[in-house]
Amino acid sequence: MSVAKKEYKRVTVKSLVDMKALGEKISMLTAYDYTMAKIVDSAGIDVILVGDSASNVMAGHETTLPITLDQMIYHASSVVRAIERALVVVDLPFGSYQSDPKEALRSSIRIMKESGGHAVKLEGGKEVKDSIKRILAAGIPVMGHLGLTPQSIYKFGTYTVRAKEEEEAEKLKEDAKMLEKIGCFAVVLEKVPAKLAKEVADSISIPVIGIGAGNGVDGQVLVVHDMIGMTHEFNPRFLRRYLDLYADMTQAFKQYNDDVKSGDFPNEKEQY
Numbered sequence: 342m343s344v345a346k347k348e349y350k351r352v353t354v355k356s357l358v359d360m361k362a363l364g365e366k367i368s369m370l371t372a373y374d375y376t377m378a379k380i381v382d383s384a385g386i387d388v389i390l391v392g393d394s395a396s397n398v399m400a401g402h403e404t405t406l407p408i409t410l411d412q413m414i415y416h417a418s419s420v421v422r423a424i425e426r427a428l429v430v431v432d433l434p435f436g437s438y439q440s441d442p443k444e445a446l447r448s449s450i451r452i453m454k455e456s457g458g459h460a461v462k463l464e465g466g467k468e469v470k471d472s473i474k475r476i477l478a479a480g481i482p483v484m485g486h487l488g489l490t491p492q493s494i495y496k497f498g499t500y501t502v503r504a505k506e507e508e509e510a511e512k513l514k515e516d517a518k519m520l521e522k523i524g525c526f527a528v529v530l531e532k533v534p535a536k537l538a539k540e541v542a543d544s545i546s547i548p549v550i551g552i553g554a555g556n557g558v559d560g561q562v563l564v565v566h567d568m569i570g571m572t573h574e575f576n577p578r579f580l581r582r583y584l585d586l587y588a589d590m591t592q593a594f595k596q597y598n599d600d601v602k603s604g605d606f607p608n609e610k611e612q613y
């Protein structure tokens with residue numbers, strides 16, 4: 342059963358703001374390659390995030406810090422070639438926007454020109470305000486990302502829930518309002534208390550997309566490899582697994598191994 346209230350032939354940043362106004366929840370998943378993006382797009386997911394989580398799930402790094410701008414552009418251009426409907430948002434990787442607004446703009450322009458993505462996402466609040474303003478001034482849509490910002494993992498020291506204390510919660514609320522005011526089209530809120538996330542979503546007119554931020558926000562995002570169970574060592578409370586592909590794929594590979602070794606594959610019908 343479809344739960345969409347309005348058909349969007351192509352999802353744009355404006356569609357997302359309209360969806361919030363209409364009370365329609367926004368669905369977002371990551372993808373990093375052509376084949377996965379094609380499936381995600383054809384399932385009707387509104388936004389595909391080419392997340393820097395590619396650093397973890399595609400390249401096997403412990404954190405998101407090592408992935409480069411060139412690598413993000415490679416992943417994003419593969420995704421863009423696959424999609425017909427979804428909005429493609431591309432993460433600015435660590436080190437490509439923090440030092441100064443000019444560099445942030447140069448990195449964003451490279452993403453837009455070389456990958457064909459539709460918007461960029463970056464982590465942080467008032468610390469990166471000038472960079473965001475510069476990117477927006479060039480006509481590039483920006484999605485913010487507050488709460489647990491994995492590019493700052495060495496500052497936090499842990500992937501635990503953020504903004505449980507008053508001071509951090511207040512800053513987060515101010516940052517969300519600032520992101521709305523300067524012209525971001527949406528904000529990701531990662532791993533914060535559900536009550537706070539709802540308060541933020543109710544206080545701004547741009548969509549708040551949550552991951553581990555409860556159900557009072559305007560949409561949800563998950564890392565696709567986690568939600569289809571290709572990864573199996575990462576088990577946060579917020580993760581709903583829709584498949585157990587790790588088990589299914591392991592079983593398939595074992596069966597293939599057995600079939601090759603026993604001479605069962607290929608059979609007569611599987612040859613020329």
Ligand code: KIV
Nearest residue numbers: 371392393394529562
């Ligand atoms: O990189 C990523 O996948 C993300 C999501 C977890 C929001 O930023």
